[in-house]
Amino acid sequence: MMGKNRHQGGSGAFGVAGPVPANQIQAAGAGLADGPGQAAAASLEQRERELADWAHALEQEAARHIERVGACDKREKALLAREAGLGQQEQALATQLAQQQAELAARTRALQERDERIRRAEAERDAGYVEQRARQEDALMARHQQLLTAMEEQLAAGRAERLAALEREVGDARAELARHNDAERARLVQREEALGRHEQAVEDARLAVHRDRIRLDAALASLEQERASLEQEAERMAFDRVASAEAQLAGARAENARLLALIDGQRRDGDRYAALARQLGGLDAALVEQQLAELHQRNEGLVRELAARPSEQVLADLARIRQERDALAEQHARSEDELARLRDAGLQVSSLKHLAGKYELDNRQLKDNIDLLEAENRGQREKLKRLGASFATPEEREERVANVRRPLSQFARVLPRLQQSEVDEMAWLQAIHQSCAAHGLHFERRILDAFHTALKTAEFSPLTVLAGASGTGKSELPRLYAHFGGINFLNVPVQPNWDSQESLLGYFNSIDDRFNAQPLLRLLAQAQEAPRDDYPGLNDALNLVLLDEMNLAHVEMYFADFLSLLETRRSTQRDRVPALEVKLGANMPPYSLQLGRNVLWAGTMNQDETTKSLSDKVIDRGFILHFPRPLEFHRRAELKALPERGADLLRTETWGRWVKFRSTFDESEIGPFRACAQRINDAMAGAGRALGHRVWQSIEYYMANHPQVLAAQRAGDADELARKMHLAFEDQLVLKIMPKLRGIETRGNPCLGRIRQEIADGGYAILADFDRATEIGYGQFIWSSADYLTTSEQA
Template sequence: MNSQNRTIDWLLAGCPTFAVTIVIALLLGQNMLKSGAIALATSATSVASAAIINGRQMTRLALLEQQITDNNKAEQLRAELPNLQAEYHKLSGKTEKINLLIKEKIKELEIKQASLGRAKGQLAELNQRSQDMKQAIAVITAQKQAIEQRVATLAKNYPDLDKLEQLQAKIAELQLQKAQLQGEIQGLEDKLAAMEYQKVLLRELEAKILDQRVEFERVTTQIQQLEARKKQQETENENLRNKGDRLRQQAIVYQAKLNKVEPENDPLESLKHPLWAENNSKLPVDLPKIISEEKFLHNFIQDIQAQGFYFPERLVRAFHTSLKVQGISALVVLSGISGTGKSELPQLYAKYIGAQFLLLAVQPRWDSPQDLLGFYNYMENQFKPTPLIQGIYQYNRSPELQDKIVLVLLDEMNLARVEYYFSEFLSKLETRRHHPAELEIDLGNCFGKLRSGDLKIPKQFLFVGTMNEDETTQTLSDKVLDRANVITFGQPPKLALINPQKNINDSRLSGYLTYEQFTRWLQKPEENSPLVKQLEIWLNKTNHVMAEMGHPFAHRVYQSIIYYVVNYPGMTDVKSDAFKWALADQFGQKILPKLRGLVISDESIQENLDRLGGIIGAIGDPNLETAFQRARQGYQFQWKGLAYQ
């Protein structure tokens, strides 16, 4: 019985080892027979180990049997029993772990078998592909042999095949050279790109240098202007101090006189002193005797030449037209160097048409409207008028002067800053075409002595100013330029003495030209006429270019140009010389002066000036083209005016 139990124990000890060994052998890729042999060997070892262990246990059991018989050792056996139980439980836990390990290995075995199946399928596929490739190689080998036979045949039939091979070698050599050249070209292109980049950097550097130069010139100009302004301010301050001293001295004298003045003295007495000593007995001219406006101008030019003066015909036409359109362009400015006849032309014109002439000599100290119109002296209780306000007052009070033209000349008007003394008055002039322009001046307590309209600016008053171009004068602002026509007197082509003729009255008018007769030559533009439509195209195109340069013009300038061109003497259609001359006049008087001081070094400005030059060239006036090209020279646009030859 004991031997049977020991045999069973050995089998129980060897079975787990046998199973685990088989699984491990299969995982390591061994076949079933080898796995079984390995497992049996391992199991035998385990059984042998178990037999040894079992022998030891048997010996121990024999001792225990002896001890059992020994009542004295019974307690010791009871003490060892828990240890044996613990060892039994420990062996049971190991058995469970071995069972779990066996299950895991079985699963891994299944996975390996599945992978083995896929590998077998891939191997079969590779074998098939290998067969296909062998067949393809056989076909290619046959083709190669056929080609070699064909080459051999060609070598026999065509002994020049060596030359062909030489040519092929030459072609290969040329292709190599081509590749080398392409490489060199690519290198040169890379160098060119680098040089272009350096060129761009150089342009940017030049632009920066140019900008800095322009900025330096601008700052230098500002410094010079500030220095000139400082000197002017110092001069004005000195004049004001002297004026203050004189006024204080006069105040003392006037105060003494005031104590002796009788109450019935008229504060407006100085306004009533006769301004024009000329006898007004002349009658209005019989206009039908003047054949046309063209004939009028022809006779006027003859009269000028008879008195020994010479002015270009276009300049006279521009002056006459500018006077006609003073309803929309309220001022005519005659600009140029001193001694070119700027002051003589208005006087000759006024004398020829029998108009009253009023000369105002502008002073450098003028800085307010009072210098132009006068002021009320509270110390003397008298209004101190200027010839202008005196003429306006007497004209409105004199029936014999009604509808007679009065030509007012502001001589050297830019000796003082025009905006200071003339801006407010110019705004009044501009309103005359819509409603009466009444002057608002300080008359102390004299308003009760004035009638309504006594200080209204008559529409019969035509205003002309002269400007010398030198370092002592001021420039005109855009406000004045937009409301004026600036006519330039150029350098005379030939210097000559005044040599009047003996008979100079043949072409004179027998009477005076009334304002109503003068305005009969005035034409109102028709919006849909071909002339106005063509002007609209020209001006819109020009204004687009001007806007690109930051100097656009608006409705006032547009309307002024339309009125001027339509009313130019001899105007018939857009193909006439009159149209070309009139449009060129307005480019020189209204548009190009807006570009003064424009920095023209910028590429976009140059492009827009080229576009503007194209428009000017299409007008076809050589004088305008020459003046425009001269103004473009230098860093800034220096417009000197349109000079007539």
Template structure:
């Protein structure tokens, strides 16, 4: 017994030693592997890293090729824009040249009048010059007479002087005759007085002669001026002749431009006639298609009636034979869809409300005020425009704290507009499209339709299900998903959004093949043997809105929903005002026609060049900022913003209203995508956004609120937009 225990102990000791040896060997092997790994070259150690780098480089190359293609497409678009701008510039240049020609013609007429005035002045100067010449001739004649008289006086003085000399010579000889000498002396004294008088007269004549010389000099100066004036008149006559030649050339050019304008007007008239003929043909085609659709609808109803009669006959046969049917027919199951929901009974369908867009918005504002609801004109126009562009943005989401009127605005808007309104309360358990459209209950053997599905069937303008009488095809319906983010929107509404986005454009929606991808299937299968699926088309006459509360019980929206939505953030009120509603407020008693609604919608290319350039410039800056923040956007958002700006109601066609529309889109489309962005690494980019809003768009309050949101984000670390109170 002792030997057995001894052998057993030896065996245990041997086993323990073997385990220690194995552990030591494993440890030594691990150390040697690490030593060998450390001694391996870097290329061998980083082999997997090299493979990953190669994969990333391949991805970068693919992205570069994609970017090159996008750059080429952008270049082609810019070239087309440049060609359009050059054609418009040529037209503006021709118009400017025509205006310049008209101004030149007016200048020529003015020059003619000035030339006539100068000719009259020239005649007056010529008369004055002729009078001056006659006066100068008279002066010359007077001067000649005075010179002759002066010569006669000098001759007489010389004679008298000679005679005086003779008398002096004879004085010595006639000493004896004193009486005669005295008388001679008296005569000589008288002669001397006469000579003195002549000298005085000579001085007077000299003064007159100096005065005449001055007048002659003045006449010479006048003659020089006359010569200069004559040269100026000749120069003006030459200029008038040149102007007349220019006028003739400009007149010829104006005639040529008038001919071109007339030809353009004729071409425009021909195009208008062609468009009118095209519209007439289109109306005829639409009428024929409408008649065809009515015929098909009538055929479908007849086929449904035949099927019902056949089923009733089959039931009667079974009852006579002692058998019974355990499953309802598809027509009986779908009968629940034919029930007209209460939402389509208000407003009454009798009569149509045709009016302008401005009148409709005024009626809505007045209706809200009478109801005691305070919404700014900016919010009302933003909500209205968001619904108008449902081709580009399929949802209008009203977010914010509870109790700010998010549900009231869509309801009262629809009541004032004459639009049918259906409110659907979203439940947290919703997880599939069947929660909206209904489903077949296999236990009850019945299809449970929802008001949502019934409304879509009756609003379908093309009777895709074959169950509708198309009584509501030219009316409007606004569907509100109340508290839509209580459940994940992607679960129950994501497929629906994709179908809405797949709808063809309004000019192509009449083709059944193009509507196929947008049709929603409604499952009404009754048994395994009878498998029937109906489809309904959500037309452009159905608008979608949703409300969501910002609290811990709600889900956030995904990028897919944000890209297809305008998110209007309702902030908490700054101050509380007590508004008293009126005792009785009548809502619209006529339905708004869908055709009238479509007449308010404008294509994106309807914007003017300056408005388009302003919007494109803002979008380019936004694209740079969003790319730097790691939240880039694509063509879908770009086209949606362009459509919003083009359709924004403008009271006086002011530039400020275009800026307001762009500011709205930054708030509704850009800021929701920035939610959750880290503030510290993107602080400069976010402040660039605030500066863009303030400087380029002139929205000081909005820019300040973005700045305040950035400052608050420095505490939490994340950017979280909570809206702005528009007063």
């Protein structure tokens, strides 16, 4: 099996045949023993065919390079529309050409190494044809060198011709733009003068309104004083008149009541006399009659007296009351006249109030007009400012681009630290693990391998998210991994108010008229530049960005464009990467930011009430690595500071050799794991969930890039390979599949039961974590633990 893998992985960059298999070498040796001449001739013919195939492959590669030249022509035509970015595009073209030349050189070295291996094998097989084979190889190398020379000359000539054409066209465009800017500036000057005249008129109107307002305020104050005085006088007079009338009326009523009471008393006396006479009915008639006569006489006298005296008094009282009534009526008439006069005065006051209100309304309207004019003036000024920004010169854009490309101070001196020798991946990881332990932080080796492998699988899942309880080392692992592994590290604390990529990269500050570039944008720009004497480019070094507390804000709002573009890298050639358009200002060509493969992305997340949950888009395009709760607390008796200088920087080329872009598993090796994922996908259909093609592809490439799996493949141990593939697939069940189950109802849903049975049948150590996820989520599946990392077999 391992022989088969070596044979499949041995094909070169041009697709030519690999080394001759061992069985053919043995057959050739047996042929030499029986018939040396015939076997040697057959071997020579086979070698000639291989050399012919090699030459044909070189010609095809030359044709492909010519096609790349045509593609460069098309790209340069598209870049003509961005005249301000000419220098950068030329530099990018030069960088691409250098990369192509470096790739050609690398492929040439690979061919030379391959030829050396073939030469050693053939030397052992047929030592008698060394000179003839050397001549053929020299001829082939000469042909290869001629093709490379012709190709380089053709590329140099095409580039010079295109650059000359670009310079001519850009010069014409700049001249036309300068003429257009002059005309627009003249119009803007005229507009500014008109605005100045308009502002003067507004100022004059404002002064006139201010004078009118002063006069109106004085008149209103006088009217208010007069109104207050009139109101006080009218109130006093009315109060006095009413009080006097009420007092006189109360006296008349009291006198009338006294007279009526006197008349009633006299009548009651007469009634008593009559009742007395009836009571004396039994007495002597003469005596009674005499008495009655006397009483009658006396009564008549009394009646006459009573009739004469009360009538005169009553008439006099009535006359007096009538006089008082007439006086009161006259007084009432005077009061009515006074009230009418006071009402007229009140009407005059109301009229004055109405006039004052009208003046006040006019004053408010004038104020509103002033505010409108001021707002219009501010709008015109803002429009003038925007128009001025619209006609920004190329020099202004270059200044903003220079602010973007300004190198970060912590990465300004990295070139002398690049590793020069070949680095073994397993030894490199072991050194990181030991250095972390010596520093005082203990990570399981399996966590380190999982994090490392997730970063290697960035073509399918560009984001690696670290989750778990606070204080378990989520933020420390990327920092120490970068420091002890020789990777440039940038920590980006995410803020809760981030709602666009401008929050992450930077924005144009219209107040200061400058572009505020955030450190991440400057790092991304620096990471795609080649190192020079005057600029510390980082395209030869590996860089790691950590979005700390990334779910404090919605990840899709500030990182969506990154996720979409980073995902497209796997469908592009190795020397082509997508670019993100960064806005530099209004009506200004954006800055094209390339998202190269030498920048790795990681993030940390907490799961509490202050954070946002991750969407399916983020989960599908990332790995979510959960940290386990510590089973045993480790002491940290001494706080050690990290050394100012970490390990020598890891080259991008070295990382590229570690990453496998092709799965080397055959069907018998990968088939059982794919069948398991398929059964889990079938079970998820019962809950309305599904795994996409991208999920399985990222799982397979994670397994193909796991360092333990690669070590088992190199050792050629089939049993060890199966065990390590089982471990890597178990990682992927947690990193890719379990997050897709979040929120599924745990009661009455057979989906989770089928998945649990699949995990149990496969012998995976995550069964206890799976059961816990079904129990602690209040009726929903919530994966929040990783105890399998501490209980399963450690790598």
